[in-house]
Amino acid sequence: MPEVASIRSNDVIPEKPRSKKPGAEKHGAEKHGAEKRGQDKPRPKTEQKEKKSTDKSVIEARRALHAIENYSFRTPLLVLTIVLLILWGFIARPEEYLTAEDGLGYALGIIGGTMMLLLLLYPVRKKIMVGKYLGTVPGWFKFHMFCGVFGPIAVLYHSNFSLGSLNSTVALMCMIVVATSGLFGRYFYSKIHYGLYGRKASLDELRGIIESEEHQLAAAYKLIPDIAETLKDFHRQASMQVSVGESFKRFFSLGFKLRVASLTLPGELRVALRAHGQKAGWSEKQTNKNYRILKKHIRSLLHSVIKTCEFSVYERLFSLWHLFHFPLFIMLVISGIVHVLAVHMY
Ligand code: HEM
Numbered sequence: 001m002p003e004v005a006s007i008r009s010n011d012v013i014p015e016k017p018r019s020k021k022p023g024a025e026k027h028g029a030e031k032h033g034a035e036k037r038g039q040d041k042p043r044p045k046t047e048q049k050e051k052k053s054t055d056k057s058v059i060e061a062r063r064a065l066h067a068i069e070n071y072s073f074r075t076p077l078l079v080l081t082i083v084l085l086i087l088w089g090f091i092a093r094p095e096e097y098l099t100a101e102d103g104l105g106y107a108l109g110i111i112g113g114t115m116m117l118l119l120l121l122y123p124v125r126k127k128i129m130v131g132k133y134l135g136t137v138p139g140w141f142k143f144h145m146f147c148g149v150f151g152p153i154a155v156l157y158h159s160n161f162s163l164g165s166l167n168s169t170v171a172l173m174c175m176i177v178v179a180t181s182g183l184f185g186r187y188f189y190s191k192i193h194y195g196l197y198g199r200k201a202s203l204d205e206l207r208g209i210i211e212s213e214e215h216q217l218a219a220a221y222k223l224i225p226d227i228a229e230t231l232k233d234f235h236r237q238a239s240m241q242v243s244v245g246e247s248f249k250r251f252f253s254l255g256f257k258l259r260v261a262s263l264t265l266p267g268e269l270r271v272a273l274r275a276h277g278q279k280a281g282w283s284e285k286q287t288n289k290n291y292r293i294l295k296k297h298i299r300s301l302l303h304s305v306i307k308t309c310e311f312s313v314y315e316r317l318f319s320l321w322h323l324f325h326f327p328l329f330i331m332l333v334i335s336g337i338v339h340v341l342a343v344h345m346y
Contacts, residue, residue: 058208061201064194065209065303085153093161100158100168100343109158113336115151116175119144138197145186152179171339174332181328185321191307191314206308210235213301220294224272227265231301234258238309244316251313255306262302266295 098105122144126137134140152175163169190196214235221228237254270291277287 057205058212061194061205062209062212062300062304064198065300065307082149082153086156089153089157090161096160098157098160100160100164105158105160108154112151112154112158113340115147115154116332116336119147119151141197145182148179148182152176165342167335167339167342171332171335174328174335178325178328178332181321181325185318185325188314188318188321191310192318201307201311203308203311206304206311207239209304210239210301210308213297213304216297217294217301220290220297223276224269224294227268227272227298230261230265231298231305234261234302234305238305247312247316251310254309258302258306258309262299262306265298265302269294269298 098108100106100109122137122140125134125140155172155175159168159172163172186196193200214231217228217231234254234257237250242250273287273291273294276282277290282290
């Protein structure tokens with residue numbers, strides 16, 4: 001049976017990629033890769049370079065994945081503010097504080113419309129990479145989403161949450177559909193990137209993270225054979241090449257099992273480690289420490305497997321979304337122009 005030291009010695013993926021001196025001992029995934037290939041065979045330089053950059057990208061991807069696990073209250077707070085703003089405007093509608101024709105109501109129409117024009121700077125900045133002087137792409141993306149949410153809210157206040165003539169009703173509906181579609185796009189986007197402002201993920205990187213976590217857990221797997229079997233089975237199922245229909249089925253069935261497992265496995269791990277710790281004479285402190293280390297790797301492994309199993313589905317949904325979003329946006333532009341011309345003509 002492996003003892004505490006073997007669990008700890010296996011926890012070697014460095015948080016930062018360490019600079020390696022020639023001949024220095026290799027760590028984690030890199031060491032594992034080298035062992036598999038055979039240490040004594042000299043590798044061609046190009047292969048070594050490729051391997052190094054793959055390891056580096058896996059380490060970076062793993063760090064990015066951990067970073068998005070950190071829960072932030074910012075998004076729920078923002079969602080709450082938006083919901084309250086819409087609810088308040090809707091409830092106060094009969095009071096008619098604002099009118100679309102003049103004063104603040106008119107100004108809000110101009111502000112909302114201008115924000116919806118300005119948000120187009122994001123796709124422009126993204127496609128015509130005019131240079132870093134114009135701000136970063138994630139910065140423009142944030143601006144796009146801000147204008148995409150608060151521009152339509154300004155227009156809702158401008159319309160006093162009511163439908164008017166046919167042209168304004170069509171423009172308002174198109175705006176609501178496009179803004180709602182944007183929210184779906186935001187969700188799909190975040191699923192195929194490392195967070196909203198992170199870079200795009202790739203299946204190869206995600207598989208690399210799973211392999212490196214499995215390597216970290218290799219020695220401990222002997223202490224927790226049942227958990228090991230479950231994790232290996234999840235990995236096997238998530239990496240199977242399946243048809244589009246099957247990938248959607250797996251998205252729900254395996255996704256559900258994985259989420260349940262991330263709730264139940266820590267408890268099973270604690271019980272298994274306690275039992276082993278008693279036999280091996282571990283102190284309470286040692287048992288807790290090993291539990292924390294293993295739990296971290298198991299969570300990271302499960303998270304990567306979930307992301308792998310969902311990745312191709314979200315990638316497909318996101319490209320479908322792109323197909324719908326753009327024509328909807330064109331409809332919004334046309335209906336917006338018709339609306340502005342119509343209201344200034346009568
Ligand atoms: C009236 C409001 C909005 C308009 C007119 C609008 C318009 C657009 C346009 C023209 C694009 C580029 C489409 C393409 O590349 O095919 C886009 C992309 C996008 N929008 Fe919006 N949008 C609006 C609101 C929102 C909102 C509220 C969100 C999320 C909070 C959002 C999230 C996104 C996302 C995630 C993308 C894709 C980004 C990418 O692929 O890099 N949009 N939007």
